[in-house]
Amino acid sequence: MTNDETVLECAELVRHFPVKGSDKVVQAVNDVSLTFGAGETVALVGESGSGKTTVGRMILGLLAPTSGRIVYQGTALDEMDRRQRRDFRAGVQAVFQDPYDSLDPRRPVLASVREPLRRLELEESARDGTRRAMAALEAVGLAGITPKTRPHDLSGSACQRVGIARALVTRPRFIVLDEPTSALSPIARAEVMRSLHDVQQSTGVSYLFITHDLAVVESLAHRVAVMYLGRVVEAAAAGDVFGRRLHPYTEALLGSVLFPDPDRLDGFGVLRGEIPSPIDLPPGCAFASRCAIAGDDCRTAVPPLIDDAVAGHHVACIRQLSRSRDRQLASTLRKETP
Amino acid sequence: MSRLIGRRLALLVPQLLLICFVSFLLIQLTPGSQARAQLGSSASDEAVAALEDELGLNDPWPAQFVRYLGGLLRGDLGTSWTTGQPVLDDIARRAPATLELITVSFAVIIVLALLLGLAGGFARNLLGRIGDKISYVYSLMAGAVPDFWFAMIMVFVFYYTFPIAVAPVGQYDEAFGTPAVITGSVLIDTIVTGDVPVLVSHLDHLILPVLALVFINTAPILRMVRSSVGEALTSGYITLARANGLPQRRIVGYALRSALPPIVTLAGVWYTMLIAGAVLTETIFSWGGVGQYAVQAVQSADWAALQGVVLLAALLSLLVYLAIDLVHAWIDPRVRASGGTR
């Protein structure tokens, strides 16, 4: 499904939150750039507090960036006119983390699913809106919803699929999935993942998949970006991230969640040390305080996210980058000197 | 901490200005000309117009407001036409009696609410459940009965039907002489000078109005204490403390500490409620305080006096709120750390 057309792009996104009663700021997001192709799933992974949800909220227009641009179909979010703004609203949708909390408890779920059509004036009549809402619900495998069904009548996974139906009802091109499965039981999780996968297959929608669950990432994502304390530290095709994992943080993250096989733990770094406060970030690499291979040079400047020799594999680590380059160089040299 | 106090004090200035402005607006609402009111209805129109000019009543309102503020800064709240005295003097003379009534009632309320609330919060047995029912019914009643009505019922029962109480008029029986005025509060003055006969007479007069205020106003604070303590007692750290076998005394201490901030807030707010509650109680018992002065001002259309009472009552409330914020910052480590306000 993936092709080269760019649906949405964010460039150098920064978001700082002022700390109440002080001149300091929380640096929630620093210099994050991401590009989303049509039909592509990009997973944004990281621990809680890494800024991944903030990135999602900025892309959705729920939070204004401190600086940086979000461009949807060629137009920047803050330069849109009324009509473009409406197209953006219809074209960029979201599924939220808590299935119960993301549906208004006072409203029938059918009204919640219909709401985007109604607010964005995309329905011909109330009847048309209701019909399309019902169709969206059926598309995610929910039958038997009546105009009176309310969120508390439904199970968690059914609620989450109502949320997906709401995100789909406007036929969006891009959906932000903010940990859509973290509040669900394993079986419900599988059901929701299957729904999401089917939807992408049939509509060609792009996903930004925000999660800390790497097992989920592997099954759905085409590309993966790893965030640590507000910055993307590694970004690559999903297979490359799992296979080559250049950044020591990615390595540690994989070590902390994947594979219940103790023998395989050896290859991965285990996280030690303190996470720096996002209010007082150290001058150099934010991960240096927990990194096994960090040296003094890591603590002087923030390492830029640089394209590794392998196409599309970006990493923000001066050691791994040079090591990888060395390896590359070594193999080239080996080839040249048989 | 000092930052918090600084910010809170900085907020006080616009709030004070706003209070003065509202109080200024009140007078703008009065019907008819203030000049006419001063000169009486027999004065000629020319005389009224001349006085209006002299008083600056034809100036634009910002100029009038600035003049009003200037007066306030000099302590000039205008002159009461019923007493012929400056309003500030009138109020200053009556304020101690009112503050004494409120403060004594407040002290009794807090002690009662804490004792009964804590007992209720800790009693887990049948007695506790019965206590719950009683306090529920009591709260419903105390919240529904008008304070002035209840005060009159007390007069009827304790003065007329069972003549236990002294005649519910004034602060003491003048047959025992007049106490020396030091602070203006008869209670404090008689204690300081050792004027036992007047002190006893004063206490006799004090008991009914205090009881009336206490009955009506204890209920909300009692409920707050009970629910805060109950909440603290069911929280995880108390369970842990129990599981660790800490003595009951320590557990009470822990629970009380975390239950304290909301209790302090409500108690503070309730002190300001007593200012208003005292108005009618004073009137019924002819207490001679600021509350009764305000009622007389309403009844005789003495706007300057009324405006003065409203302004000073609001100022007092604002200062109490400020005190609540500061006490809060002091007892609640979270507020202390974040430097935030309520």
Next chain:
Amino acid sequence: MTTVAPTSTPTRRRNPQLLIGLTAVAVILLVALLAPLLATHDPVRVSGAVLQPPSGEHWLGTDRSGLDIFSRVVYAPRVDLLLAGVGTLLAALLGVPLGALAGYAPGIVGEAISRTLDVVQAFPFFILAMCLLGIVGGSLPNIIAVLAIVNAPIYARLMHSQTRTLRGRMFIDAARVSGCRPRQVILGHIVPNSLSPILAQMSVTLGMSIILVAGVSFVGAGVEPPTAEWGVMIGDGSGGMFTGQWWPVVFPGIALALTVVAFALVSNGITVANQQRSRRA
């Protein structure tokens, strides 16, 4: 395809407070409505000797002008409920939008509104009401306006904190993503989800307003005699409490207190019902 079966059926929970409260309110409304049928005498015309104790002719006695107290007590809720009801409604209509705005508007606007409310609330409720009515006069529209003004900050406060709490909920984010403008978020999602505490507060305000009206009428700044109103009646009979004529004061006070209790029960009942519902969800 999964067929959705309701995981819980709405069950009627026990809520005696709401039941008793609503019944009592209904009875009081009925009394007010049927006052002409229930009253044994004209409430504002002299119908016998002054200060008669309760008897077969005058069930609750007569006051110092010779008016029949029973008839006045049953007529009074017409005035008291009208004033308190309309005053409360206006207070909510005034305060709710203000509070929602203060809670939803970012930074300085919200802060300014809530600090202004602080100041308005610093004026002691009763003194302010008494003062305003003393100045503008105690006509019925004036009393209603004053009730609305002194009570509105309570609703603004309530709505402010409701909005702040709800704003963090995901369904508000979802509504914004669905294309709701701020006004639509507030009216379509925040206000409906705050209805229960607002209604509970309105029931409390109704009761408190009745007490307030009685209080200002007691000092002569509210409803004017000889209108049948509980506070007027208590004020008129107050002298008798020192000399033994208790009935002109006691009966209107009891009627007033029962009315306030009824509204307090309704308020508690609404809160309980809301807790029961959210526990079920």
